[in-house]
Amino acid sequence: MANKQLLLLALIIPVLLGLAWFLKPTATGTATLNPPGTRAITQDEVTSIEKPCSDEHPEWRSAQSIEGVPIAASLACEPDNPFEIAAAVKGTNNIAMATLMQTDLAQDALEMSDDLDNDGDPDIIHIKLEVVELNGFSPDGDYLINTFAIAPGIQPGLWAYAPKSRGMGVKNFNSRIANPLLRAPSPSIRVEQGDRVSITLENTHYLPHTLHLHGVDHPWQNSHGEDNDGAEEHPVFPGTQHTYEIQPRHAGTMLYHCHVQTAQHIMMGLGGLFIVEENRPNNWLQTFNIGAGQVRHPSVAVSQTYNQEYDLVYQSLDKKLSGIIQQANDPRLISQQMSRDYNMTESFENYFLLNGHSFPYTLRDGMIITAENENIKLRVANLQRSAVALHVHGHKVAITAYDGVDQPEGQQLTRDVVDIAPAQRVDLSLRTQDDGLHSYGPGLWMFHDHVPTGTTSDGMEPGGNMAILAYQSLVDGQGMPKMHEDMLGELFSPDYYAKKLPVWRSGDFKQLLGDAGKMPPTYWQIIIFGLLIGLALALLMFIMMATSRKRP
Amino acid sequence: MKKLIIMLALMALAVAHLPATWADMGHHHHMLMDGRGMVMNANSDKLPQDCQALSETVDITIHAGHQHALAFNGKMFAFDKQQWDVKPCAKINITFINDDHIRHQLMIHGLPGYLYPEGMFHLELYGAGELKASLIVPSQKKTYLVHCELPQHMEKGMKAQLKVGGGDGDLPSIPGISAPVKADHYAIDWQQSTWLILLVCIMAGLLLPFIAITFIKLKRKQP
Numbered sequence: 001m002a003n004k005q006l007l008l009l010a011l012i013i014p015v016l017l018g019l020a021w022f023l024k025p026t027a028t029g030t031a032t033l034n035p036p037g038t039r040a041i042t043q044d045e046v047t048s049i050e051k052p053c054s055d056e057h058p059e060w061r062s063a064q065s066i067e068g069v070p071i072a073a074s075l076a077c078e079p080d081n082p083f084e085i086a087a088a089v090k091g092t093n094n095i096a097m098a099t100l101m102q103t104d105l106a107q108d109a110l111e112m113s114d115d116l117d118n119d120g121d122p123d124i125i126h127i128k129l130e131v132v133e134l135n136g137f138s139p140d141g142d143y144l145i146n147t148f149a150i151a152p153g154i155q156p157g158l159w160a161y162a163p164k165s166r167g168m169g170v171k172n173f174n175s176r177i178a179n180p181l182l183r184a185p186s187p188s189i190r191v192e193q194g195d196r197v198s199i200t201l202e203n204t205h206y207l208p209h210t211l212h213l214h215g216v217d218h219p220w221q222n223s224h225g226e227d228n229d230g231a232e233e234h235p236v237f238p239g240t241q242h243t244y245e246i247q248p249r250h251a252g253t254m255l256y257h258c259h260v261q262t263a264q265h266i267m268m269g270l271g272g273l274f275i276v277e278e279n280r281p282n283n284w285l286q287t288f289n290i291g292a293g294q295v296r297h298p299s300v301a302v303s304q305t306y307n308q309e310y311d312l313v314y315q316s317l318d319k320k321l322s323g324i325i326q327q328a329n330d331p332r333l334i335s336q337q338m339s340r341d342y343n344m345t346e347s348f349e350n351y352f353l354l355n356g357h358s359f360p361y362t363l364r365d366g367m368i369i370t371a372e373n374e375n376i377k378l379r380v381a382n383l384q385r386s387a388v389a390l391h392v393h394g395h396k397v398a399i400t401a402y403d404g405v406d407q408p409e410g411q412q413l414t415r416d417v418v419d420i421a422p423a424q425r426v427d428l429s430l431r432t433q434d435d436g437l438h439s440y441g442p443g444l445w446m447f448h449d450h451v452p453t454g455t456t457s458d459g460m461e462p463g464g465n466m467a468i469l470a471y472q473s474l475v476d477g478q479g480m481p482k483m484h485e486d487m488l489g490e491l492f493s494p495d496y497y498a499k500k501l502p503v504w505r506s507g508d509f510k511q512l513l514g515d516a517g518k519m520p521p522t523y524w525q526i527i528i529f530g531l532l533i534g535l536a537l538a539l540l541m542f543i544m545m546a547t548s549r550k551r552p
Numbered sequence: 553m554k555k556l557i558i559m560l561a562l563m564a565l566a567v568a569h570l571p572a573t574w575a576d577m578g579h580h581h582h583m584l585m586d587g588r589g590m591v592m593n594a595n596s597d598k599l600p601q602d603c604q605a606l607s608e609t610v611d612i613t614i615h616a617g618h619q620h621a622l623a624f625n626g627k628m629f630a631f632d633k634q635q636w637d638v639k640p641c642a643k644i645n646i647t648f649i650n651d652d653h654i655r656h657q658l659m660i661h662g663l664p665g666y667l668y669p670e671g672m673f674h675l676e677l678y679g680a681g682e683l684k685a686s687l688i689v690p691s692q693k694k695t696y697l698v699h700c701e702l703p704q705h706m707e708k709g710m711k712a713q714l715k716v717g718g719g720d721g722d723l724p725s726i727p728g729i730s731a732p733v734k735a736d737h738y739a740i741d742w743q744q745s746t747w748l749i750l751l752v753c754i755m756a757g758l759l760l761p762f763i764a765i766t767f768i769k770l771k772r773k774q775p
Contacts, residue, residue, distance in 0.1 A: 205704065238629070329732070329734075
């Protein structure tokens with residue numbers, strides 16, 4: 001072929017490509033008269049809807065007495081195990097074997113003895129804590145072990161202090177779910193002012209940890225002249241233990257937390273409420289409040305003023321940090337990734353927990369359930385990275401103490417948003433008298449962190465630390481809010497929190513607010529585009545072959 | 553030893569005095585517990601249905617603790633041995649020693665349920681110390697899982713196997729014996745020399761056709 005003809009053919013190629021450019025297929029298209037219809041949700045898209053309340057132990061809800069310990073009623077879906085409460089009040093050394101067997105506690109988890117001030121309660125207390133990992137890695141398959149879901153389908157890697165337990169770390173032989181003692185948040189711990197308290201940290205975890213008694217009156221060294229402040233330079237290494245000793249003179253709502261690689265370890269869950277109760281006669285305290293929440297055996301001083309008491313622990317998680325322990329097994333890799341590769345200054349908070357759960361799981365054990373005309377004591381701790389702006393719908397609360405120091409009565413503020421800086425605690429008095437100020441009347445009133453991220457789970461609302469202050473008449477027999485059956489049926493869905501389902505996907509508006517469908521492809525355009533590209537390629541090959549043949 | 557005898561005696565006493573209590577325990581049958589630890593489903597005299605007589609009596613001492621993980625890279629807790637071999641119908645007298653100052657367990661899974669409720673033999677020490685208990689294995693050729701079930705203890709290395717009659721294969725992720733199902737990723741140690749080898753090979757690969765062509769041309773010219 002002559003050179004001129006080849007040149008002509010070569011000029012056709014850009015023309016073809018130019019035409020193809022105008023007809024190029026696109027990922028999105030512009031709808032003109034008829035936008036696509038609403039996509040129907042098929043049955044196989046929805047993997048499962050969980051029962052809002054599994055109602056595993058209805059017998060635990062009623063007011064009862066175990067080992068002579070009066071335990072208040074708890075109307076919640078997941079009430080605390082009353083046997084554990086009895087053990088936490090009497091000590092695991094002072095209860096019958098049959099009672100202990102109803103708990104997951106070790107026999108030496110809590111030893112109480114010696115009424116030193118002869119006022120009818122034990123004053124020498126020995127608490128043993130372990131460190132557990134939840135939703136951890138398994139080298140034996142593609143699954144997580146000792147699982148603890150914070151919300152439907154959400155299982156971020158977590159750590160917690162737990163009272164020393166015994167036996168299986170899972171619920172039963174066929175389960176990977178953590179036993180109920182192993183959960184977030186770390187348990188609230190209560191001791192009496194003036195008690196001689198030893199806390200032994202038995203580090204069952206694979207990284208070093210400590211116990212720092214934040215705000216609690218404690219000497220800098222223990223009686224052996226060893227560290228008593230739980231600071232970074234005195235880590236308790238895996239497989240070892242250390243005992244911290246206190247005899248607190250000041251009562252109030254304090255904290256305990258790990259002080260090794262502090263930023264990361266607190267954000268992994270190693271922190272909880274530590275409450276020093278006022279010394280009163282016959283003051284048998286509920287040493288552990290597993291999972292925080294309602295205190296079913298409040299102290300003498302609290303019972304004198306209040307009808308109920310709740311511990312509210314706010315935590316936040318960074319999914320990147322939490323994911324580290326789920327992606328590697330070698331402790332050296334985890335340590336490197338957590339302490340050096342991960343950068344806390346470039347981190348986000350993705351999950352927000354109230355007492356270890358995000359909405360809707362907060363409805364199972366994070367609700368405040370009240371009658372009218374009650375005075376409820378709330379002890380609130382912020383273990384998040386960011387501030388909490390606690391807001392209770394329909395109520396204004398009085399702040400009675402900051403960081404474990406009582407606010408004089410005349411100076412107590414009554415507010416509807418309470419700001420709590422990281423690590424701060426406030427004691428609140430929540431009154432349910434319908435007077436237009438403290439309460440606007442019975443209802444299912446939400447309470448939540450009003451920082452906008454606080455009510456989301458990885459950006460999905462409703463989630464985060466949203467919970468409900470519920471008046472008894474509006475709660476059903478399983479402790480769930482009445483009149484919300486439809487909503488509950490939809491929100492207890494892992495698919496919703498996996499962002500697979502539209503927010504409004506049922507009822508009258510599912511057509512108007514569901515997912516828009518897709519547009520059909522414009523086939524004539526795709527066919528012509530394909531032909532043009534094919535032709536251009538063929539010409540290119542032809543020209544190349546023709547020129548190569550011409551060479552001598 | 554004295555302590556142990558006292559402890560065992562106390563356990564026996566506890567069992568004798570608390571029949572109602574033990575009966576209440578549901579799935580916690582055959583359990584002995586005190587302030588230092590517990591034994592579940594020990595069996596020193598009941599022969600499995602498929603055994604006519606004991607084939608042998610083996611004494612095994614098992615240590616548990618973080619220092620035993622030093623023998624393996626990338627672990628934190630371990631037993632001092634990772635495999636025990638016994639004959640079918642053997643009686644095994646286990647001495648379990650905890651070298652750490654935290655809780656450790658020795659659990660054996662997959663045993664016949666009529667002798668070992670839930671198929672499990674379980675020793676647990678609440679801290680440093682020692683426990684003794686026996687079990688009798690059936691005649692079946694089988695590999696039994698031996699592990700500590702505290703969260704992340706098996707995962708971080710406290711995993712072993714008991715092979716009866718040679719066993720029926722290895723379990724995964726036993727330190728020093730078998731690979732994990734889901735393995736960790738580590739960086740490859742790329743040295744200057746590694747890069748150099750790669751570079752030289754690329755160049756050699758580039759030259760290869762030219763060498764071949766030259767070789768063929770030379771051959772053609774030869775006749």
